[in-house]
Amino acid sequence: MIAMPPINNANETVGSADSIFNKFKEHSISEFFKKNKQMLGYSGLAHSMVTIVHEYVTNSLDACEEAGILPEITVSIKDAGENKYWISIEDNGPGIPKKYIGKALATILAGTKFNSYKQQRGQQGIGAAGCTLFSSMTTGKPIHIESTTLNESYACDLSINTIDNTPVVSNMSDINHSGTGLKVEGVFGEIKYERGDRGVYEYLKRTALVNPHCQIAFIDPESEKYIFTRSINAIPKKPKEVKPHPLGLSINDIIEFSQVSQEKKISTFLQNSFTRVSPKKIEELRKVCNIDFDKPPSEINWDDAEMLINAFKKIDWIAPDASSLSILGKSQIKTTVLNILNPEYISVTERKPKVFYGGIPFIIESAIAIGGNAGKKTEDNDYTSNIMRFANKVPLLFDAGSCAITEAVKKVSWKRYDIDLEKQPVSIMVNMSSIYIPYSGVGKESIQQDQSIVNEIKFALMDCAREMHHYLKNKERDKIEMSKYKSIIKYVDHLSSDLAFITDMDRGMIKEKLSTLVESHYIKKKDIEETDSGESGEQVI
Ligand SMILES: Nc1ncnc2c1ncn2[C@@H]1O[C@H](COP(=O)(O)OP(=O)(O)OP(=O)(O)O)[C@@H](O)[C@H]1O
Ligand SMILES: [Mg+2]
Numbered sequence: 033m034i035a036m037p038p039i040n041n042a043n044e045t046v047g048s049a050d051s052i053f054n055k056f057k058e059h060s061i062s063e064f065f066k067k068n069k070q071m072l073g074y075s076g077l078a079h080s081m082v083t084i085v086h087e088y089v090t091n092s093l094d095a096c097e098e099a100g101i102l103p104e105i106t107v108s109i110k111d112a113g114e115n116k117y118w119i120s121i122e123d124n125g126p127g128i129p130k131k132y133i134g135k136a137l138a139t140i141l142a143g144t145k146f147n148s149y150k151q152q153r154g155q156q157g158i159g160a161a162g163c164t165l166f167s168s169m170t171t172g173k174p175i176h177i178e179s180t181t182l183n184e185s186y187a188c189d190l191s192i193n194t195i196d197n198t199p200v201v202s203n204m205s206d207i208n209h210s211g212t213g214l215k216v217e218g219v220f221g222e223i224k225y226e227r228g229d230r231g232v233y234e235y236l237k238r239t240a241l242v243n244p245h246c247q248i249a250f251i252d253p254e255s256e257k258y259i260f261t262r263s264i265n266a267i268p269k270k271p272k273e274v275k276p277h278p279l280g281l282s283i284n285d286i287i288e289f290s291q292v293s294q295e296k297k298i299s300t301f302l303q304n305s306f307t308r309v310s311p312k313k314i315e316e317l318r319k320v321c322n323i324d325f326d327k328p329p330s331e332i333n334w335d336d337a338e339m340l341i342n343a344f345k346k347i348d349w350i351a352p353d354a355s356s357l358s359i360l361g362k363s364q365i366k367t368t369v370l371n372i373l374n375p376e377y378i379s380v381t382e383r384k385p386k387v388f389y390g391g392i393p394f395i396i397e398s399a400i401a402i403g404g405n406a407g408k409k410t411e412d413n414d415y416t417s418n419i420m421r422f423a424n425k426v427p428l429l430f431d432a433g434s435c436a437i438t439e440a441v442k443k444v445s446w447k448r449y450d451i452d453l454e455k456q457p458v459s460i461m462v463n464m465s466s467i468y469i470p471y472s473g474v475g476k477e478s479i480q481q482d483q484s485i486v487n488e489i490k491f492a493l494m495d496c497a498r499e500m501h502h503y504l505k506n507k508e509r510d511k512i513e514m515s516k517y518k519s520i521i522k523y524v525d526h527l528s529s530d531l532a533f534i535t536d537m538d539r540g541m542i543k544e545k546l547s548t549l550v551e552s553h554y555i556k557k558k559d560i561e562e563t564d565s566g567e568s569g570e571q572v573i
Contacts, residue, residue, distance in 0.1 A: 060194060060195060060196050060197040061140045061141055061197050062139075062140045062161070062192050062193075062194040063194045063195065063197075065140060065158075065162060065165060066165060066169060066194050069162075069165075069166060069169070070475075071473055071474050071475060072162040072166075072474055073086070073162075073430065073475030073476070073477055074162075074166055074222075077115055077223050077224035078223075078225075078226040078231060079230070079430055080220075080222060080223045081109075081117065081119075081223040081224060081225055081226070081231075081232060082231065082232055082235050082429060082430070083163075083475065084119055084163050084166070084220055084223070085107060085109075085121070085232050085235060085236070086235060086426070087159035087160055087162065087163050088107075088121035088160065088163065088216055089105060089107065089121065089235075089239060089248075090153040090154055090426055091153075091159060091160055092105045092121065092123035092125055092214070093105075093153060093239075093243060093246060094145070094152050094153050094154050095123065095125035095126055095214070096123060096124070096125045096126075096246070097152075097267075097268065097270065097271075098126070098144075098152075098270070099125055099126035099212075100267055100270065101124060101125055101126065101267070102245055102246070102247075102262065102265070102267055103123060103124065103125070103245070103246035103247065104124045104246070104247045104249075105121065105122070105123045105124075105246065105248045105249070106120075106121070106122045106123075106248075106249045106250075106251070107119075107120070107121050107232070107236060107248065107251070108120045108121075108250075108251040109225055109232065109251070109252060109253050110253055111225070111253045112219050114221075115222055115223060115224055116170075116171060116219055116220065116221045116223075117219070117220055117223055117224075117225060117253065118217065118218070118219050119217065119218060119219075119220055120216070120217035121215070121216050121217075122213060122214070122215040123213050123214055123215075124211060124212065124213040125212065125213055125214055126181060126182075126212050127179040127180045127181035127182075127212045127213055127214050128177075128179050128181070128214055129181055129183070130179070130184055130186055130204075133177060133179060133188065133190065133199075133201065134190065134198075134199025134200075134201045135199060136160065137160045137161060137164055137175070137177065137190055137199075137216070138161055138164045138190040138192045138199035138200065138201070139157075139161055139192070139197060139198065139199050140157070140158055140161045140162065140165070140192070140197055141157045141158060141161075141197075142157045142161070143156075143157030143160075145157065148273060149273055149274050149275065149276055149356075149467050149468075150271050150272070150273040150274070150356065150467060151271040151356060151357055151358050151424055151465060151466065151467050152271070152424070153424050153425070153426050155468065155469070156474060156476075158474055159476075160216075161192060163175070163216075163218075163220075164190055164191060164192055164218075165192050165194070166220060167191075167218040167219065167220050168191045168192065170220055170221030170222045170223075171218075171219045171220065171221045173218065173219050174189040174190050174191040174200070174202065174218070175190050175191070175216055175217065175218035176188075176189055176190075176216075176217050176218060177189070177190055177214070177215070177216055178207060178209065178214070178215040179213075179214050179215075180207075180209040180210075180211065180212050180213055180214075181212055182212060184206070185206060185207050185208060185209045186204060186206050186207060187203070187204075187206075187207045188201050188202065188203055188204040188205070189201070189202045189203045225252070225253050229418075229429075230429045230430065232250070232252075233250065233252065233258070234429070235427055235429060236248050236250050236260060237260060237372070238372070238420070238422075238427035239260075239425075239426070241260075241367075241368040241371055241372060242360055242364070242368055242422055242425045242426075242427070242463065243425055244262065244263040244264040244364065244367070245262060245264045245265070245266065245267060245268055246262060247259070247261060247262040248260040263367075268358060269358065271356055271357070271358045271467075272355060272356040273356070274307060274352070274356040274467065275305060275306050275307040276305075276306055276307065276391065277306065277308060277349070277351075277352035277387075277391030277392070277393075278302075278308065278309060278344040278349060278391060279344055279345070279349060279387070279389065279391030280352070280387075280389050280391025280392040280468075281306070281341065281344070281391065282341070283334060283337040283338050283341055284337075286332060286337035286340055286341065287332060287333075287334065287337050289305050289306075289329075290329035290330060290332040290337075291329075291330065293305060293329040295328075295329055296328060297325065297327070297328065297329075298323070298324070298325045298326070298327060298328075298329050298332065299311075299326065301329035302314065302317075302325075302340075307352055307353060308349055308350050308352065313347065313349075316347045317340075317343050317344075317347065320343045320346045320347060321339050321340060321342075321343035323336050323339055323340070349391075351385075351387055351393070352387060352391055352392070352393045354385030354393040354395065356393070357385065357393060357394070357395050357465045357466065357467070358425075358465060359382065359395050359463070359465045360397055360422075360425065360463055360465075361382065361397075362381075362382050362397075365380050365382075365397055365399050365461065365463070366399070368461070369399050369401050369459070369461055372405070372420070372459075373401050373404050373405045373406045373459055374404040375401035375402055375403050375405070375406040375459070376402055376403025376404055376406075377401070377402050377403060377500065377503050378399055378400070378401045379399065379400050379495075379496040379497075379500045379503070380397075380398070380399045380496065381397065381398050381399070381492045381493075381495040381496050381499075382395070382397045383395060383396045383397070383398075383488060383491065383492045383495070386484065386488050387484070388466075388470070388482050388484045388485050389470075389482070392466060392468050393466065393467070394465060394466035394485065394488070395464075395465045395466075396463070396464055396485075396488050396489050396491075396492045397462070397463045397465070397492070398460070398461060398462045398463075398489065398492040398493055398495075398496050399460070399461040399496060400451075400458060400459070400460055400461075400493070400496040400497060400500050401458070401459045401460075401461070402451075402457060402458050402459075402500065402504075403457055404457075406418075406457045406458055406459035407456065407457030407458050407459055414455065415455060415456060415458075416453065416454055416455070417453035417454075417456065417457075417458040417459065417460065418458075418459050418460070419432065419438060419441055419459075419460045419461075419462070420459060420460070420461040420462075421437045421438075421462055421478075421479075422461070422463035422464070423463070423464050423465075423466075423469045423471075423476075423479055424464070424465055424466070424469055425463065425465075426476075428476075428477055428478060428479075429477070430475075430477040430478075431472065431473070431475070431477035431478040432478065433478075434472045434473075434478045434481070435472070435477075435478035435479050435481075436464075436478075436479040436480060436481045436485045436486045436489060437478075437479060437489055438478075439481045439486050440462075440486045440487075440490040440493060441453075441460060441489075441493065443486065443490045444490055444493050444494055444497060448497075448501075449497040449498065449500060449501035449504075450501055450504050450505070451497060451500060451501070451504070460493065462489055462492065462493070464479055464489070470482060470485070513554050514554075516554060517550065517551075517554040520550050520554075521547070521550055524543060524546045524547055524550060525543065527546060528540075528542040528543035528546055
């Protein structure tokens with residue numbers, strides 16, 4: 033083989049590894065997100081505005097739920113010109129202690145929810161710090177905090193030093209504030225307030241509807257005040273913290289858990305750290321896995337962890353406990369859909385718990401609504417369908433294309449159920465509840481298209497579609513019966529006169545008998561009238 037001569041530009045010298053690596057630099061996670069803010073949901077002016085509100089509101093709901101407090105949240109937005117807005121979000125949660133404020137709201141990948149195996153809205157420790165970063169990046173200004181816990185009440189300003197992902201806390205002062213809670217306010221640039229399907233108002237409305245125990249006040253940039261009132265005065269049962277199931281673990285999870293374990297042996301470490309691992313299971317694992325189960329867990333290396341993960345797949349397990357999941361429930365879904373759409377008919381399904389990645393429990397709830405304000409009006413004044421997606425009671429307004437819910441909707445053979453998503457005013461609602469929602473990206477806007485999740489959503493939608501089909505078929509049949517009844521009853525009057533003339537019998541009596549005959553033939557008449565006035569079955573009144 034003939035070696036090609038190096039192509040050399042006369043003006044350039046060939047760089048040595050040393051000269052190239054002189055530029056070698058380490059980047060912090062916040063520097064990474066500074067350059068890739070779209071990954072956090074900051075792409076597009078209106079989208080970025082909703083992302084900020086979403087991150088703070090989900091945090092407030094999580095914090096109140098964790099502390100057993102009925103949430104009261106106030107969101108205020110003021111136009112600050114040139115695509116800049118002042119945003120303030122205040123809650124009555126437990127607040128954040130002074131010593132954690134910098135880590136909590138100005139350090140990426142820090143928080144109290146990471147690896148907590150409890151159903152919560154937040155899970156990564158990125159959301160709030162991402163907002164702090166976005167504010168500094170777009171306005172150069174810190175965010176302002178007021179926090180009151182049971183022990184202290186203070187105010188401060190926060191920003192992130194992106195070089196090393198550390199918080200910069202300034203202007204710390206004590207304040208007087210009654211009750212506990214957190215208020216975050218700041219000026220954010222490159223955002224825009226828009227009303228509409230994917231705006232802040234809709235986001236808050238949907239959040240309030242699926243979280244009926246919370247009260248949200250919203251003051252929009254026109255100073256218009258909206259209150260989404262609390263409709264349930266009970267604090268929802270706190271989601272139970274569970275241990276992870278062996279089939280839901282990654283190699284890295286095993287390493288992380290083993291490093292913090294106080295157990296003396298791998299066998300007891302596995303039994304005490306994960307659910308469904310009994311002494312009997314350890315014996316089964318010993319037969320399929322060539323590691324020493326009596327050595328300390330701190331000695332588990334990558335190969336051991338990989339062997340364990342493979343061994344987990346070789347034996348049978350009882351499914352994980354799903355009692356930790358906090359779902360909406362059929363009646364809440366119905367109320368939600370009714371409030372948003374006021375449809376003609378709703379069918380609702382709550383599926384049994386299922387498992388994805390082999391070890392993470394989840395529950396799918398879904399609803400299909402037709403008529404009323406369901407569906408979307410097209411430009412030609414026709415209708416088409418729309419999908420309302422929720423994950424752990426949080427509305428998902430963006431990135432529908434990559435979402436498991438959208439994919440599942442595509443997989444249902446709607447024609448089979450006489451439902452035309454292109455033409456009928458149909459709305460579909462799906463809520464996935466899990467201790468871990470596998471989002472497609474860090475922005476938490478869509479659910480990964482894992483096959484077991486897509487299939488389960490599809491089955492839930494098919495359940496609803498079946499019921500809807502039944503309703504539509506009955507409605508069609510009733511319409512036909514009614515039109516037959518109406519065309520025949522028209523002749524009763526005339527026929528009664530003719531028969532009375534021929535037979536010399538009483539016309540009134542003949543009319544009554546004929547009417548009864550026609551009515552008894554079209555027995556559905558009464559039902560039809562009820563259906564028309566919206567009084568039967570699942571029809572919405
Ligand atoms: N309103 C609040 N009240 C009390 N604590 C809060 C509040 N907001 C945030 N926190 C604390 O700050 C931490 C960091 O919040 P952040 O939004 O960055 O991450 P997260 O909610 O844990 O996860 P995610 O990135 O998925 O949102 C939280 O884990 C929580 O401990
Ligand atoms: Mg959060």
